[in-house]
Amino acid sequence: MFTYEISPVFILMEEVVLRKMHSIIGWPEEDGDGIFCPGNNTMSNLYSVLLARFHLFPAVKTHGMSVIPRLALFTSEHSHYSIKKSAAVLGIGSENVIVIRRDERGKMISSELNSSIVAGLVPFYVSATAGTTVCGTFDPLNEIVDICEHHGLWIQNDAQWAALLLRTNQEVIHYHNRLQRAMCCSQGLLQECNQLCAEYLFQPDKHYDVSYDTGDKRIQCGRHIDVFKLAFxxxxxxxxxxxxxxxxxxxxxxxxxxxxxxxxxxxxxxxxxxxxxxxxxxxxxxxxxxxxxxxxx
Incomplete structure (x- = not known):
């Protein structure tokens, strides 16, 4: 799935499923964007941290980490390990992931999150979880979103388990945050963050709408048909x-x-x-x- 002309059916399938998921969540069509990621949480969470950093510090794409301050991101004790891995891969550093304590049910303690956002490192990102890996617990998402809005932080919801329920229409998530499992959202941000416009592949003068050439939104460009994972x-x-x-x-x-x-x-x-x-x-x-x-x- 590089370009529309190579795999038109699969790309259109992906577009249809993404629009349907946007409508279930309640987003206007023009406000949503997304991709389907390979594997489990790891690639999805990597994209999330990458997009958050680019959104706040777009110069990092071309000039590197030396032009931005030392960053900090926040997640709970029971979050997926790929949050720390993403910080390591992106040069932020796993030690700059601030781990927030959870209560006896495994939920992130929102008051602990609020008190951890202090001067020093530059906070930019909070990962909440809707269905933790071990206990299936939902973090207090509305409280976390309020804290993030107050401090101007990017909030992502790692909803691997919740998204399955969303897909089967047994539960609809109406929190005003970003559904994360299959989608990395924010109109145009994926393209701006990841595209490098390889002219041998992504020619701008094709005979169709080149916005369907979604390969440049992604890290890996060529990929398997990940949309089929939500067809079961x-x-x-x-x-x-x-x-x-x-x-x-x-x-x-x-x-x-x-x-x-x-x-x-x-x-x-x-x-x-x-x-x-x-x-x-x-x-x-x-x-x-x-x-x-x-x-x-």
Whole structure:
């Protein structure tokens, strides 16, 4: 997927799905922009930090880190590790990621975030999470957005898990922030931040609207058809049904649920359903096998 003339069908599929997601969230069509990223959170979060830095300090694209101040970004203890990785890759430095404490349920403590934004390093970015990797917790997004608006910071919402629910229309996120999992938003910013206008590939005199040549919005240019990852509504729903089945099965057994007590005080199993071939009998076998093995210890 370099240009429209190479892969017109796939690019149009991506455009249609992005516009649909924008409409579900409630953005006017002219206010949204986006791309689909490969892999899990890592590339999406990398794009997010890259865009935030470019938005505030566009000279960094051509002149490098020497022309901007020493930056700081903020995230919670339970955020995805790729926030620190992004800071390292982009030359900001992993030690300049300020980790905010979370409460007993795993949510970022918003008052701790507010008190951490002090003079010294230049704050520019906060990563909130809608569905943390281990506990599936939602940070207090509205409170975090208010803090970011007060301090003039870029707010991103790492919504890998929440976006799945958004895709299946079981939950719609109406926070006034940026949905992050599949989309990096802000009209035109992706293009300005990443384009280098390679003339052998992105010629401006083509016989169609060259805004469909979306390859220059991206770091990697050529890419796989990532839009297909959001085309599996039935499979996603099946995984959610398995998770619900596991939850109620555990409640009827001697297993203890983490959030019935204090979080992370004991070692625990984190079960993630991602294989749509998994059936309820597989869940039954998993629980019975763990119990059987435990009795032998």
């Amino acid at each position: 509504e039935a499979q996603i729903n099946h995984c959610l049904e398995n998770a619900e089945y596991l939850y109620y099965k555990l409640k009827r057994t001697d297993f203890k649920l983490v959030f019935k007590g204090k979080v992370n005080k004991v070692n625990f199993f984190c079960c993630v359903f991602s294989n749509p071939a998994t059936q309820r009998e597989d869940v039954d076998f998993l629980i019975d096998e763990i119990a059987c093995l435990a009795c032998e210890l």
